[in-house]
Structure formats: C-alpha cells, structure tokens
Amino acid sequence: METKDILKKVKKIEIKTKRLSDHIFSGEYHTSFKGRGMTFSEVRQYQFGDDVRAIDWNVTARYNEPYIKVFEEERELTMMLLVDVSGSENFGSSDQFKEDIVLEIAATLAFSATQNNDKIGLILFSDQIELFIPPKKGKTHVLRIIRELIDFKPKSNKTDVGFALEYLSKVLKKKAIVFVLSDFITHSFEQTLKISAKKHDITGIRIYDKREKELPNVGLINVFDAESHTEQLINTSDASVRNAYAAHFNKHEEDFKKVFQKCGAGTINIEVNDSYVKKLLGYFKSR
Secondary structure, three states, X not given: OOHHHHHHHHHHHHHHHHHHHHHHHHHHHHHHHOOOOEEEEEEEEOOOOOOHHHEOHHHHHHHOOOEEEEEEEOOOOEEEEEEEOOHHHOOOOOOOOHHHHHHHHHHHHHHHHHHOOOEEEEEEEOOOEEEEEEEEOOHHHHHHHHHHHHHOOOOOOOOOHHHHHHHHHHHOOOOOXXXXXXXXXXXXXXXXXXXXXXXXXXXXXXEEOHHHHOOOOXXXXXXXXXXXXXXXXXXXOOHHHHHHHHHHHHHHHHHHHHHHXXXXXXXXXXXXXXXXXXXXXXXXXXX
16 A cells, blocks of 8 residues: 555544544443552642541651551553454455454543543564554554554564563553453453453453355355465355354354453453444443
C-alpha cells in the first residue's frame, strides 16, 4: 500500500473510531478501569476525625506523635494492545476480514485510553514478536499504532498467544490493562496466561467469522489453511461433516472462555458482522 493510501485509511479509521471513543467508550472505559488502585502519597500529622487505621506506626514512634499515611487515587494507567497478525486473521466471508475488525476495535480502545490521558503500547505477534511499540501518550502515538496495524507485514503466518504474553511480562514491569485481540487458533497458553493475569488486568477479545462457525451446504470445496499453507477437500453436503465442524468451533469457543475465566481474565466474543460497539459496551458495563 502506498503512503498516500495508508494516510487516507488512517484518517478514515481515526474519524470513525475517535467518534466512538469520544461519545461512547471513554466514559465506560473510565468507569471500568479507572480508580481501582490507591498509591501512597505522603505522611502528615494526625488530625481529629482521621481514620485511625491509616496511622503510620513507624513514623508515629519516631516523632512521638501520631502521623497518618495519605493515599491518592492512581489515575494514570497503561493500556497494552496485543494484536494477532498471523495468517488466519486475513480471512473473511463478507466485505470485512477479521483483521479489519481487529483494527477498528484496537483503534477505538486506544482513543478511549487517550481520552483518559493513559499510555498506550502495542505488541504485534504471530508465533514470534513481530513489533513492539512501548507505551506512550498522545494522539500522534495512537495514529502511529493505527498506521502499523494497517500496513504491517508479518514475517510468520503462525500463532502463539503464550509467547506474546510471556514477552509482555518481560517488557512491562508495572500493572497494565491488556487486550489480546486474536482468533485464538493456537496451542495451549493457560499457564502463561495464569502468570500474566496475576500482574495485569487482561481481556481476551476473540474475533471469528461466521464461516468458521458453520459450513454452508455447497458440495465439495477446497479449504486452505493460511497458517500451515495446506489444502483439504471437504464434502459440505455431508451433514456429519458440517456437524463435526460446528462442534469443533463450539468446543474452541468454550475452551477459550474456560481458560480465561479460570485465570481470572475477561473475555469478549465478536463475530465479524456483529456490532463490536454493543459487545464492548456490554463488557465494560458488566465490570
């Protein structure tokens, strides 16, 4: 894609997603993720009416008069977007591919964080770390993230969510709000997620296409796997084949929910043609 076309697409995404974040998501994001932590600010002399539970006994003993700890709400947070750029994201049975929806959701979340003066960082991953952009503030930084999401060309077609989470723990020492955007067609990552979720507030956003859920009855078709680069001939006229395909999808969805819930992380399932606005709002409100 030429630079002119990239800039045009960045502007289009900015207009659409910034409007959503300004008018819909910033308040819900603030309510869901802000004000959850208190950080120590200072000590001061005890005054009548202060909560005795806040007394700092070490300082009190040193000065022989009561002092209390003063805490303030931790306002500045860090959001990390972990975005799957593997081959399976480049799939769609309608006008939009999975990667298109991932781009819009990531941009909306990033602008929502910017509205709250938070830092935003990005990790693009396949079965390796394709790109890491450290967390920073500001609209210019968000536009850079969107530009990378639009035009980045990954080295690998495969997926490894666990490797991305492991890398996150290495590069980010402080607690962050983490959104993992993927179809989660990957091998087991439960142990890594369990460790990461103890430190970070993690939400898995699973994007899927309707044709990954059910096969149409259209006879013999060639199915191509974008990650393994293999083809398979499938007889969609066979009801048992269609039922097995649907059962496999349902099991994958159930496993996704179970693993995240077990590890204390949140989940959102979004079909390509769903309203991701409703899904995100519903999730934020449920928190």
